[in-house]
Amino acid sequence: MANGPDVLNSKDTLSNEFMSPKEKFKLLLPRKRLELLKKMSDEEAARLDYDWEWNARPKQLSPDYMQSKATSFCMCKYLDAQSKTQQKLKLEQFPSCTGQTYNEVTVDEDGKVHAIQHTEPKVCEFRQNWQTWVLLAGRGFGKTRVGAELVRHVVDTGQAKRISIIAPTSADARDVAVEGESGLLAISPAWNRPIYEPTKRKLTWPNGAIASLFSAEEPERLRGPQFDFNWSDELAGWDPNAQQMVWDMMNFGLRLGKNPRSVVTTTPKPTILIQNLVKQSKDPLNHIIITTGSTYENRSNLAAPFMRQITQYEGTNLGRQEIYAELIDIEESGILKRTWFKMWPAKKAFPDIEFVLQSYDTAFTANTENDPTGCLVFGVFRPSPDEPHAVILLDAWTEHLKYPELRKKTQEDYRNTYGPGDASVDMLLIEDKGSGIPLIQDLQRAGLPIRKYNPGRPDKTMRLHAVSHLVHNGRVYIPESKKVPGEFVTWAEDFLREVCSYPNSPHDEYVDCLSQGLAMFRDQEWLSIDTPKEKDPFEDDDVWETDYQYVNPYAV
């Protein structure tokens, strides 16, 4: 993505195609500017401040707006990604998305002849019929401004009457989308400003259009009301556990009018929802348009301290995401890497298991809809007689369970045996908190070997960091798939995806099971990492290198 025409490097100056008419105007000679201004009435000149076509850079205009070179790459990029045959088909389906090119010849005051190439902007069918426009751009690109301006536009033109605006929290909806510097109140002209009723979380325009504000923390509020337009701001920043649900709820309600549409304005994070939207945009039938952009494109409107602060991240992964809006592979940004897990070859005899642990992350409260119980089963073994102990994953499952089912399942699973040697379970590890407390009591009463886990103060992320070195040092094995050589067993796939993409994964049951399980093995010294002894520079080298063994003369 970084090399495409859509992303500007810090060194680049904004080329003409990426500029707003206002920015181009500022580049004209003062004489020329005055000439143009003289042609306008004072009122017309004053209105320019609120004219989004005048202020917006091409990428900030909705996809159905006339295409310039700066925005046509979306389609070209899409076409690039297709196979040769598909390309042909798609090209026929969506004829050229860059319009006609023509040359204009001008003669300047010195009699010099200039040829300027123009491209007639045009809108291809694909962009005309967008239903979801996802603007993935760096911080400060002007995303919120785009969302607010588009809401203003659909209200002004009567395209929308019932709008939903969703922000990560209620405070964000109020402070950013409505009252922020690029929010709806700031960008609306006095003659068409909506009335804001904070207690009703509602904006009402003079023409009767209404926008309702929602927080992504309260998906339930989205159940029921219907809309004809949606603006989702900072979608990637919505609570990862509820992101998909809020998005689905919003879409269920987006069913008024002939052409309900949704605009998403966000700095991307590799969440599953964002990745899916990008994937789905490749199929034209989904009518999803993705536009990307970097912070630098809006630098003329950004304060110097902000630019200084953000450019500190230049060259880092966070910078790739926050400045250039690159969608970094979900697992690339995780704490654990998939390659750190060792594969136990399918062809090799399954190892002898010395100890079996079932590590639980329990959940059975009323909202079981959201929180499943997770369980990982580990076996302790020695990969070879001269290697230290390691653990191998023997099972992984998550399931939505009510309490009686959970108690029954844990008791039944305790009787499971694992591996060809039929190793039985030695210990159950359960967090001594919330839903784990009654389960621990019940299972202890039933005589099961329980170990309570108290996570203490560190948060989930810190707990995972604290054991990540064990995985990094190759002490955690997963069996190889018998069907697909070179891949881990399929039942471990969800586990791997979740723990390797954490903290960007939507769930964290397996993360908790893994952290607490490995912490216990570490504390019980099943898994200890010996730091290599540093050689004393003054020690006699010969003594170190000989295989000398002390023999007790009295014992011979």
Ligand SMILES: Nc1ncnc2c1ncn2[C@@H]1O[C@H](COP(=O)(O)OP(=O)(O)O)[C@@H](O)[C@H]1O
């Ligand atoms: N085309 C534009 N012309 C003038 N100012 C702009 C333009 N686009 C954005 N801005 C301003 O730049 C600043 C950052 O924009 P904002 O929408 O808050 O960025 P983001 O949401 O991408 O972080 C705001 O003050 C906004 O009004």
Ligand SMILES: [Mg+2]
């Ligand atoms: Mg914003």
